Amino acid sequence: KQEVTQIPAALSVPEGENLVLNCSFTDSAIYNLQWFRQDPGKGLTSLLLIQSSQREQTSGRLNASLDKSSGRSTLYIAASQPGDSATYLCAVNEGGATNKLIFGTGTLLAVQP
Amino acid sequence: DAGVIQSPRHEVTEMGQEVTLRCKPISGHDYLFWYRQTMMRGLELLIYFNNNVPIDDSGMPEDRFSAKMPNASFSTLKIQPSEPRDSAVYFCASSFRTGVNQPQHFGDGTRLSIL
Numbered sequence: 001k002q003e004v005t006q007i008p009a010a011l012s013v014p015e016g017e018n019l020v021l022n023c024s025f026t027d028s029a030i031y032n033l034q035w036f037r038q039d040p041g042k043g044l045t046s047l048l049l050i051q052s053s054q055r056e057q058t059s060g061r062l063n064a065s066l067d068k069s070s071g072r073s074t075l076y077i078a079a080s081q082p083g084d085s086a087t088y089l090c091a092v093n094e095g096g097a098t099n100k101l102i103f104g105t106g107t108l109l110a111v112q113p
Numbered sequence: 114d115a116g117v118i119q120s121p122r123h124e125v126t127e128m129g130q131e132v133t134l135r136c137k138p139i140s141g142h143d144y145l146f147w148y149r150q151t152m153m154r155g156l157e158l159l160i161y162f163n164n165n166v167p168i169d170d171s172g173m174p175e176d177r178f179s180a181k182m183p184n185a186s187f188s189t190l191k192i193q194p195s196e197p198r199d200s201a202v203y204f205c206a207s208s209f210r211t212g213v214n215q216p217q218h219f220g221d222g223t224r225l226s227i228l
Contacts, residue, residue, distance in 0.1 A: 043204055
């Protein structure tokens, strides 16, 4: 059974710092991996989607990497800002032709001004 | 373009009552997903539909839970009878042409409290 874990569970950094969030999964037979952001009282917003054949994806200050063989993904946030404060979740799609996502436990990020 | 719309945003009801949560997916999306989020269990997939047909309901916790999608623009998740342990945030999400790496788009959720 696929299990997705995120470390750390919570992280607090000063504004301007670069940071890395980690995601690990137990079964490497995934279709893609997705990173989401969740603000308090809100739904999830898709940030990046990495296909199984890809190594990384970039969007603005965000860069996500994927190492299927080791069951790991990282989300790199450059020059963090207070507006980046949120919970970040990774999810693996192991459903093949479906989009059945297994979510990680999330990392609560606080960027201090 | 309107996103996924869920109603109500908040629901407080007494144990034993019937609860109906509603979702309008993004127009043109042919996959719809219902999730439940709790502190203890995180985000769990309950059921998903493709072209209005339920594909996988293995995440539905009990027979008290049921979901329908009568047309492409509307879905409901019903709990009858409700219990305090059903208290959670319920999210609906939709995606387009799943299988070609399309991200899921989430609504803002319904926060359900069963007293």
